[in-house]
Structure formats: C-alpha cells, structure tokens
Amino acid sequence: MAGMEGGSHNWPLYCDLGPGISMAMRGPKIDTIVFDLDGTLVDTAPDLIAALNHSLEVLGRPTVEPMLVRPLAGHGARALLDAGLTLSGDAPEELIARAIPVFLEHYADNICTFSAPYPGLELALEELRIEGFRLAICTNKPEGLANHLVEALGWAGVFDAIIGGDTLPVRKPDPLPLLTAITQAKGAKAIYVGDSAVDVATARAAAMPSIAVGFGFSDVCASQLGADLHIDHFDMLPAAVRSIIAPATLIAQRVSLDLDSGQATVAV
Numbered sequence: 001m002a003g004m005e006g007g008s009h010n011w012p013l014y015c016d017l018g019p020g021i022s023m024a025m026r027g028p029k030i031d032t033i034v035f036d037l038d039g040t041l042v043d044t045a046p047d048l049i050a051a052l053n054h055s056l057e058v059l060g061r062p063t064v065e066p067m068l069v070r071p072l073a074g075h076g077a078r079a080l081l082d083a084g085l086t087l088s089g090d091a092p093e094e095l096i097a098r099a100i101p102v103f104l105e106h107y108a109d110n111i112c113t114f115s116a117p118y119p120g121l122e123l124a125l126e127e128l129r130i131e132g133f134r135l136a137i138c139t140n141k142p143e144g145l146a147n148h149l150v151e152a153l154g155w156a157g158v159f160d161a162i163i164g165g166d167t168l169p170v171r172k173p174d175p176l177p178l179l180t181a182i183t184q185a186k187g188a189k190a191i192y193v194g195d196s197a198v199d200v201a202t203a204r205a206a207a208m209p210s211i212a213v214g215f216g217f218s219d220v221c222a223s224q225l226g227a228d229l230h231i232d233h234f235d236m237l238p239a240a241v242r243s244i245i246a247p248a249t250l251i252a253q254r255v256s257l258d259l260d261s262g263q264a265t266v267a268v
C-alpha cells in the first residue's frame with residue numbers, strides 16, 4: 001500500500017487511500033450495501049426501450065434502434081421520450097407530456113418481459129447477507145415501479161428498504177434518498193453500488209464510499225466515474241466490499257494504538 005513502508009507515518013495516512021476509504025474509516029461501521037436499480041441490479045433497458053417504441057408508434061413516429069438510446073435507459077421516461085422523438089424530428093414538451101402516461105402504462109404492464117438481473121447478482125447478495133450486511137435499493141425509478149419490478153423478479157423480502165425517485169421530495173444526486181434507505185434498512189452506514197455518475201455523486205454527497213459497475217447503462221467507462229472501486233461482474237462485489245472495509249479497519253486499529261500517546265502515527 002502506498003506510503004506504508006518504512007515503520008511509521010504521520011497522520012492522516014488514510015488520505016493515501018482515496019476519499020471513499022477515508023470516509024469508511026470515520027464514524028459508524030459499514031453494515032449496509034445499497035444498490036441502484038436500473039443498470040446496476042437489473043438490465044431493464046430492453047423493457048424501457050420497448051415502452052419507448054410503443055409510445056413512438058402511438059404518436060405516429062418511427063421507432064428507434066435500441067443501441068441509440070440505451071445510455072439514456074437509466075435517465076427516466078422523459079429523457080428516453082425526448083431522445084426518441086428528437087431522432088425523428090422535434091420533441092416538443094406538449095408531445096412528451098402526452099407520451100409519458102402511454103410510456104408508463106406500457107412499461108408497468110410489461111415491466112419484466114425481457115429485464116433480467118446481471119450475472120452473479122443473486123449469489124453476491126447471498127454472500128453479503130451471510131456476512132451480515134443489510135441490503136437496500138435507492139433508485140430514481142418511481143417507487144411503485146421499483147416495487148413492482150422487485151416483486152416480478154421474485155425478490156420480495158430480499159431488500160430491507162426500497163427508496164424510489166418519488167418517495168421523497170428530492171431524488172439522487174441529493175443524498176437524502178440514500179440516507180433514508182440506510183435508516184429504513186435499520187443500518188448505520190453504507191457502500192453505494194451504482195452504474196452512473198449520479199450514483200457516485202450521491203454517495204459522495206452522503207459521505208459514503210461507492211462502487212461503480214461496468215456493465216450498466218453509462219456511456220462513461222466505470223473507471224472514469226469517480227467511484228472508489230469499480231467491478232465488471234457481481235462475483236467481484238463481496239471482495240470489493242471487503243477491500244473497502246478491511247484496510248480501514250486495519251489502519252484504524254493501528255492508528256488508535258498510537259492515539260493514546262498523542263502522537264498520531266501508524267506502526268507498520
């Protein structure tokens with residue numbers, strides 16, 4: 001680890017470890033893993049884009065190639081409709097407003113036709129549960145749709161809390177939905193796992209570490225999202241969680257040994 005060779009180091013050594021790791025060291029112990037939903041737990045893009053294309057057909061507009069709008073799949077109905085309409089001309093507000101209920105009705109009726117959890121997710125959740133973590137969802141998807149999807153996937157009871165984009169007066173990147181998810185899950189502190197820059201910003205605003213997944217909807221590479229760690233497959237998640245928590249525990253213990261003497265140094 002950078003800066004740990006050579007016997008002892010002046011406080012604060014944790015600065016070498018990145019902002020999320022240093023946040024993990026302060027205050028209560030991490031006991032909860034909170035997940036974003038669209039593009040993180042579940043590949044919902046096919047059903048969202050099917051709802052978009054249905055809405056475009058109803059409006060008499062041409063349908064779109066899924067790959068053209070996939071990066072917007074985690075940005076909500078309005079952004080998808082705006083992009084879908086713009087591709088074939090204009091996207092006036094009045095048309096978007098008319099299309100939103102059409103989109104939402106079709107999506108609600110077909111929420112889990114093609115949507116599927118990302119590979120390795122269920123095993124990773126089980127492993128985290130066995131290690132004693134609480135599990136929660138913090139998504140910008142409307143809460144009703146989030147609950148509907150979770151039930152359709154057979155996940156009733158898997159998560160200790162589900163906070164949607166309309167659960168509170170504010171949504172991500174405001175930290176309140178993430179903090180509320182932790183409180184509702186009866187946790188104290190979390191790592192937030194997400195697929196977008198908004199998710200990383202939310203974790204940062206809540207002073208919590210984040211892990212970015214590289215298989216979601218973002219067109220920015222996961223390593224560039226500013227998260228503390230990034231993973232390409234859910235089988236890497238339990239180790240990523242441990243590697244955020246373990247060095248913090250290790251260093252905190254070594255630092256506390258020397259805090260008694262008033263000399264905040266770390267013995268290696």
Ligand SMILES: O=C(O)COP(=O)(O)O
Pocket residue numbers: 036037038039073074075076077138139140141142165
């Ligand atoms: O549906 C949305 O608006 C975004 O959903 P997400 O926050 O789970 O990515």
Ligand SMILES: [Mg+2]
Pocket residue numbers: 036037038039040074194195196216
């Ligand atoms: Mg997302």
